[in-house]
Structures are given as structure tokens and as C-alpha cells.
Amino acid sequence: MAEKEFWRWKEYNWHDENIDWHGCDAITAGVDVGSVSSQAVILVDGKLYAFATTRTGSDSPKSAQKAMDWALEDTGMTLDDIHYKVGTGYGRVNVPFADRAITEIACHARGGNFMYGNSVRTILDMGGQDCKAIHCDERGKVTNFLMNDKCAAGTGRGMEVFANLLSVPIEDIGELSFQVEKEPEPVSSTCVVFAKTEASALLRKGWPKNKVIAAYCNAMAHRVVTLLERIGVEKDFAITGGIGKNIGVVRRIEKELGITALKADGDTQTAGALGAALFGKALLEKSRK
Amino acid sequence: MKANYGYMDGSGEYYITIDTDHCNNCSHHGCITGCPKGMFQVITDDYDDEVAEIKEEFRKKIKYDCADCKPTTDRPPLPCQAACTPGAITHSW
Numbered sequence: 001m002a003e004k005e006f007w008r009w010k011e012y013n014w015h016d017e018n019i020d021w022h023g024c025d026a027i028t029a030g031v032d033v034g035s036v037s038s039q040a041v042i043l044v045d046g047k048l049y050a051f052a053t054t055r056t057g058s059d060s061p062k063s064a065q066k067a068m069d070w071a072l073e074d075t076g077m078t079l080d081d082i083h084y085k086v087g088t089g090y091g092r093v094n095v096p097f098a099d100r101a102i103t104e105i106a107c108h109a110r111g112g113n114f115m116y117g118n119s120v121r122t123i124l125d126m127g128g129q130d131c132k133a134i135h136c137d138e139r140g141k142v143t144n145f146l147m148n149d150k151c152a153a154g155t156g157r158g159m160e161v162f163a164n165l166l167s168v169p170i171e172d173i174g175e176l177s178f179q180v181e182k183e184p185e186p187v188s189s190t191c192v193v194f195a196k197t198e199a200s201a202l203l204r205k206g207w208p209k210n211k212v213i214a215a216y217c218n219a220m221a222h223r224v225v226t227l228l229e230r231i232g233v234e235k236d237f238a239i240t241g242g243i244g245k246n247i248g249v250v251r252r253i254e255k256e257l258g259i260t261a262l263k264a265d266g267d268t269q270t271a272g273a274l275g276a277a278l279f280g281k282a283l284l285e286k287s288r289k
Numbered sequence: 290m291k292a293n294y295g296y297m298d299g300s301g302e303y304y305i306t307i308d309t310d311h312c313n314n315c316s317h318h319g320c321i322t323g324c325p326k327g328m329f330q331v332i333t334d335d336y337d338d339e340v341a342e343i344k345e346e347f348r349k350k351i352k353y354d355c356a357d358c359k360p361t362t363d364r365p366p367l368p369c370q371a372a373c374t375p376g377a378i379t380h381s382w
């Protein structure tokens with residue numbers, strides 16, 4: 001029997017059936033090929049029309065194509081109908097159909113501005129294998145950024161490893177982390193490998209799973225707050241990326257910072273691809289002038 | 290834009306910050322030749338501005354690559370900062 005994959009998060013696609021894209025002036029797409037997940041977003045005249053979020057495979061061009069094909073599914077639209085396509089993420093230069101590649105830092109700022117509104121000034125992107133703290137202005141232009149990609153602590157991949165170690169579905173981790181009598185001290189907050197070893201030791205010592213989960217979420221939150229503190233947190237504050245969906249980490253970050261993060265009107269994991277599609281719209285307009 | 294390159298680990302913080310607003314009006318790009326390790330390059334960024342950045346291959350080992358310029362006993366002027374007359378570069382030490 002196949003082993004249960006506790007790390008596996010929901011892959012899905014969506015499109016807005018109320019939008020008729022035929023004859024629209026600007027159809028743009030963004031594809032974010034990250035180290036763990038890939039997303040494609042399609043905008044029709046600047047409005048969110050379709051997206052897909054899926055796992056990145058071993059081949060970046062194929063992952064980009066898969067995400068794009070899935071976003072296009074059941075829309076009647078083909079790649080040729082899209083006027084401008086932008087690639088982003090760590091695999092951005094390997095998006096075969098992209099007209100331009102833009103860094104994920106700039107795309108998350110722009111996507112965050114669209115998703116949370118133009119009052120957002122600090123965006124924390126908790127990605128698959130890195131964490132970025134970004135300041136942006138009211139147009140979603142980056143004014144300051146800091147990236148941690150040296151260590152997997154505080155990243156989606158770190159959380160996947162942890163879900164498998166504890167045999168807990170990744171989507172349940174946030175809720176379970178609050179089912180403890182008292183908030184435990186964080187496990188080692190500097191390294192996901194040490195954190196894993198420490199968590200195993202705590203389980204052997206008889207700690208209930210939920211308490212270990214709470215300690216790990218606490219460690220992750222503390223780790224990224226340290227990163228954020230280096231550039232400072234200006235209000236409004238928002239979290240993008242897959243971990244933005246994990247309330248166990250998000251609420252602990254909010255508690256440590258003393259700031260409530262804006263709530264997303266959409267999937268936080270698609271912010272990078274959304275920003276790329278918005279860049280696509282601006283670049284399309286520029287090219288037509 | 291302030292671009293921070295580097296990392297923190299158990300032993301400290303190792304960041305080089307470039308205030309790229311200065312780079313647009315910089316004609317000499319002194320950072321490129323000023324750094325003995327060749328850590329800087331000038332690129333066109335996402336907003337189509339010409340800016341300096343730290344090359345990818347140095348970003349995770351700044352502690353070691355900058356060590357020769359940073360004696361433990363003193364804080365001498367760093368070659369990159371001396372070469373950048375607009376004053377765009379700061380180090381976290």
C-alpha cells in the first residue's frame with residue numbers, strides 16, 4: 001500500500017464563469033515556478049479570471065506548462081489568446097512561453113498590493129524554500145527587501161517535512177497547534193534539521209503531538225519575526241505564500257509583532273503569479289504606446 | 290530601493306545593503322572594480338533601472354568573502370564603500 005503523504009496540500013484550479021474574455025483588450029498571465037509549488041494566474045482587462053496552483057516537478061519548464069494548462073482548463077482560451085506572459089519564481093528563466101522574467105520579490109509586492117489593497121506596506125512572503133520581507137509603496141513598488149534562502153526554517157518545505165514526521169495532514173497543523181493547555185517554548189528556531197531532531201526527541205519524551213506542533217509553529221513564527229525585525233514592520237502588514245494559510249504560524253507571528261495581518265481575499269499562494277500577470281498588463285500597455 | 294543581500298545565522302548577521310536609488314545617477318559604477326572579490330554587478334532591474342546588486346554566488350557566504358576586508362581588531366573603511374562615492378553601500382558587520 002502506498003504510504004500516506006501527510007505533506008500534500010490542495011492542488012486546484014479555478015476560473016470566473018461570469019467573465020467573457022472574447023474580444024477583451026488585455027489578457028495577461030503570470031506563472032510563478034517556485035521550488036515547491038507552481039502557480040499560473042490569468043487576468044482579463046486587469047480582473048482576476050483564472051488560476052491554478054500545483055506542485056513543482058523536477059523540470060521547471062514542464063511545471064510552468066502544467067500550471068498554465070491547468071489555469072486554462074475549461075476556459076476555451078489557449079496560450080495564443082494571452083497577449084503577454086511573465087515568468088517569476090526561482091524557475092522564472094525556465095518558463096518557455098514567457099515574454100519576460102521578473103523577480104518574485106517585485107511580483108509579490110505587486111500581487112500583495114492587488115490582493116490586500118494599496119495600504120499594504122510590509123509583505124512577508126513565506127515561500128517553499130525561502131522567506132522574504134518586503135516593503136512597498138502604495139503602487140506595490142518595492143522600497144526595501146530582505147530574503148532568507150540559506151535555511152529552510154520558516155518555509156513551506158520545512159512545514160512539509162514536519163507534517164510527515166508527525167503523520168499529521170499539513171492542512172490540520174494550524175488548528176491542532178492551538179489545542180494545547182499552555183503554549184510551549186519554541187523548538188530550535190535556527191535549523192529545520194535540528195528542529196526535526198528536537199521534535200522527535202520531544203515525542204519520545206511523551207509530549208503530545210499537538211504540543212510539539214505548537215512548539216514548532218512557535219519556532220517558525222519567531223524565526224521569521226527576527227527576519228522582519230531587520231527591515232522593520234510598517235503597517236499595513238500582510239503575509240503571502242503557502243504558510244500564509246497556516247493559522248498556527250500566522251497568529252503567532254501576529255502575537256509576537258503585536259500587529260494583525262490583513263486578511264486575504266484570495267489564495268495567498270498565488271500572490272507571486274498574480275503580481276507577474278499585473279506586470280504583464282503594465283508591460284503590454286507600454287509596448288502598445 | 291534598499292536591497293539587502295546576505296543572511297543571519299547562529300553567529301551573527303551578514304548583510305550588504307545597497308540603496309539602489311543612488312545607482313541610477315552613478316556613472317562610474319565604482320563598486321564593480323572596487324571590490325577585490327568581484328561581488329558586485331550592475332543589472333537592469335524589474336523597474337528598468339540600472340542598479341548594482343551582489344552576485345548570486347556570493348549571497349550565502351558574505352561572512353567568509355568579506356572577512357579579508359574586516360579585521361576583528363579594527364573597522365577600517367571598506368574598499369566597496371570607498372569606491373561607491375554616492376554612499377549607497379552599507380554593511381551590517
Ligand code: SF4
Nearest residue numbers: 312315319320341373
Ligand atoms: S558605485 Fe555605488 S551608486 Fe554606483 S552603481 Fe555601485 S553601488 Fe550603485
Ligand code: SF4
Nearest residue numbers: 324326355358368369
Ligand atoms: S567588504 Fe570587501 S569583499 Fe566585501 S563587498 Fe566590500 S570590498 Fe567586497
